[in-house]
Amino acid sequence: DTIPRFGTETPHEAKLAELMDNIDAWGLNIFDVHNYSQSHSLTSVMYTIFKKRNLIETFRISPQKLINYLVTLESHYLDVPYHCSIHAADVTQAIHVLLLIPSFENTFTDLEILAALFAAAIHDVDHPGVTNQYLINSDNELALMYNDTSVLENHSLAVAFKLLQNEDCDFIENLSDEQRKILRQISIDMVLATDMSKHGAIMQTIQSFHQSLKAKQCKDSNSNSSTNDSLVLTEQKERVQLLREMLHCADLSNPTKHLSIYTQWVDRIMDEFHYQGDRERSAGMPISPMCNRRTADIEMAQIGFIQAIVEPLWQMWAQLVYPHCQQMLDNIDSNRQWYEYQISNRSSRNNT
Numbered sequence: 001d002t003i004p005r006f007g008t009e010t011p012h013e014a015k016l017a018e019l020m021d022n023i024d025a026w027g028l029n030i031f032d033v034h035n036y037s038q039s040h041s042l043t044s045v046m047y048t049i050f051k052k053r054n055l056i057e058t059f060r061i062s063p064q065k066l067i068n069y070l071v072t073l074e075s076h077y078l079d080v081p082y083h084c085s086i087h088a089a090d091v092t093q094a095i096h097v098l099l100l101i102p103s104f105e106n107t108f109t110d111l112e113i114l115a116a117l118f119a120a121a122i123h124d125v126d127h128p129g130v131t132n133q134y135l136i137n138s139d140n141e142l143a144l145m146y147n148d149t150s151v152l153e154n155h156s157l158a159v160a161f162k163l164l165q166n167e168d169c170d171f172i173e174n175l176s177d178e179q180r181k182i183l184r185q186i187s188i189d190m191v192l193a194t195d196m197s198k199h200g201a202i203m204q205t206i207q208s209f210h211q212s213l214k215a216k217q218c219k220d221s222n223s224n225s226s227t228n229d230s231l232v233l234t235e236q237k238e239r240v241q242l243l244r245e246m247l248h249c250a251d252l253s254n255p256t257k258h259l260s261i262y263t264q265w266v267d268r269i270m271d272e273f274h275y276q277g278d279r280e281r282s283a284g285m286p287i288s289p290m291c292n293r294r295t296a297d298i299e300m301a302q303i304g305f306i307q308a309i310v311e312p313l314w315q316m317w318a319q320l321v322y323p324h325c326q327q328m329l330d331n332i333d334s335n336r337q338w339y340e341y342q343i344s345n346r347s348s349r350n351n352t
């Protein structure tokens with residue numbers, strides 16, 4: 001039986017094809033992809049990217065086993081408002097676009113690209129819709145299992161690799177042992193780096209790391225423009241450091257998207273945080289920051305999130321790949337202004 005064009009059967013294949021024409025664009029509407037792929041955005045996005053990057057040929061991947069793995073992985077994302085399979089599809093497509101930046105034309109090996117896409121696809125699988133701190137505070141068995149350390153991130157990695165052990169899902173069967181080892185090593189490193197408690201450490205090293213890279217940046221011999229400088233990194237360690245930052249950027253990319261997409265993610269994360277707050281309140285636990293629906297100031301929280309976390313991170317990133325990623329910085333700025341306008345509007349409304 002032949003495999004559907006986007007990996008999953010859908011009566012809306014023509015519409016999905018139209019959407020997938022934008023797979024390389026930052027403006028892809030992942031919610032439309034989810035709707036027109038019969039809620040298989042992760043499977044269809046990953047399959048389309050693998051086909052487009054010729055990874056199926058390069059690594060002699062069985063298309064059926066890839067689909068089996070992706071559909072199984074997708075089914076292990078829970079039906080929570082934010083950390084569901086649409087978020088995984090969103091982050092996977094984002095890292096695919098970041099990898100297309102000309103600065104990285106000659107930077108990563110095919111195996112590193114495979115590992116980066118895999119890490120993005122698996123990075124939040126089986127996420128229960130609560131924070132690490134909540135699992136620790138509620139003595140959850142996951143916190144016990146992982147000794148309170150990057151609990152959710154360790155759990156997603158374990159679940160994702162467990163699924164690979166299933167014979168008809170092992171789409172990396174034709175990779176050499178060495179390649180499998182490297183893929184596993186890079187995926188673990190990248191997913192563990194999505195733990196928000198590591199954000200400070202990433203910001204500490206990013207400045208000096210990027211300065212050293214800019215110093216080494218070589219003018220591409222056949223480049224017809226001065227901006228087409230490719231970053232050549234001789235050490236795998238350095239390339240993995242860059243991939244770690246890239247996944248963290250993709251994971252915190254909601255404010256870099258068009259307002260209509262960004263506000264849907266805000267609604268979803270606030271649903272998830274407020275539901276956690278409800279559980280903390282009824283359990284008599286202290287309610288976590290941003291999780292109390294009764295005192296929430298959603299606009300202020302997003303402005304704080306943008307100013308404290310998202311904008312500084314994306315400014316560092318945009319600096320490294322200048323002039324690329326200006327669109328992301330522009331969207332962050334206009335989105336922040338929109339939230340500031342909501343607040344100013346709110347106060348004048350109250351005055352009427």
Ligand SMILES: COc1ccc(/C(C)=N\OCC(=O)N2C[C@H](C)O[C@@H](C)C2)cc1OC1CCCC1
Pocket residue numbers: 196254255265266269270273289290301302305
């Ligand atoms: C679209 O908005 C968000 C998208 C994603 C997230 C996630 C999953 N993590 O982000 C960082 C985080 O979890 N933090 C830990 C603690 C809750 O304090 C925060 C400042 C940082 C959070 C988003 O917004 C948050 C932050 C402002 C209101 C809710």
Ligand SMILES: [Zn+2]
Pocket residue numbers: 087091123124194251
């Ligand atoms: Zn995530």
